[in-house]
Amino acid sequence: MSGPRPTVSWNIVGGCNYRCTYCVQKHMPGIGGPTDEQLEAALTTLTALPGSWEFKISGGEPFLLKRLPEVAKRLATAGHKVSLLTNLSAPLRVLSTFIEAAGEQLRTFSCSLHREEVEEAVFLEKAQAVQEMLARWPRATFVVNSVVVPGQVSAVSTSRERFEEAGIKFYPQLMRVDGKPAEYGWMDRWRIDRAFGDMVSPSQMNRGYPLKGYLCHAGSKYFIIHPKGDAFSCYPGKRFGEGHLGNVFDGTLKLWDAPAPCRYEVCPCTVPQNRGIIEGFGQGAEEDAQ
């Protein structure tokens, strides 16, 4: 497939029911989900986006938003595609309702294994049940990911073997601190190379790439939405304050008209990397672990 695939990373709620010590969201204290009015305004804007966009919904934990299945349904009915990143703590009944609401518009169903919060065996059993639910939607893919906490590379490597034996894709996630890769010692780096050296695609591992100067459609064919409704061109665009695109709660969203050369030293954005948003990079990847 060629050309950029329009995609939105929607952090639909800020809160989370987990308290992972390595959380990059820092649980966004004080930032819950949208009010009913804000959600209506956002859906009015987003369902009207021209063409077919993929909405990669995450949080926090997106299932804290009770109306999440309805959001999936409305996006799907408008012809958009729906992907998800969850910690898989929601009851199977709720997960099933979401999957059925997105239906044939469902694409990547990603879930994160957080060992600090859940027993791996319990998580694996639930993951297998979700994989079975997804079988009736052939365009949907299922991915489990897990953060590689410094000092715990071997544990993640063992998890990879266990999930792959069960027929489930498993992608490690390098830890980030304040938007930058975490410091790994030489022993960890050696173990990461040994355990995950075969994972070279940006769809498999969030290594971060120096893409400064690459022509990028972030801001026109890709954007992120913060739980407060503000939209930005990409994560560095938000961090450095140059990529604000308006707000989907007050109807001020305005996308850029054309691509522009990337101005950031490192691109941490796996979603655009995997969807042809950056010209000449990552074309053809079909799903991502983020």
Ligand code: SF4
């Ligand atoms: S599940 Fe995800 S969002 Fe929630 S605390 Fe853990 S890392 Fe943060």
Ligand code: SF4
């Ligand atoms: S950081 Fe990545 S997504 Fe953002 S402009 Fe650069 S290449 Fe594009």
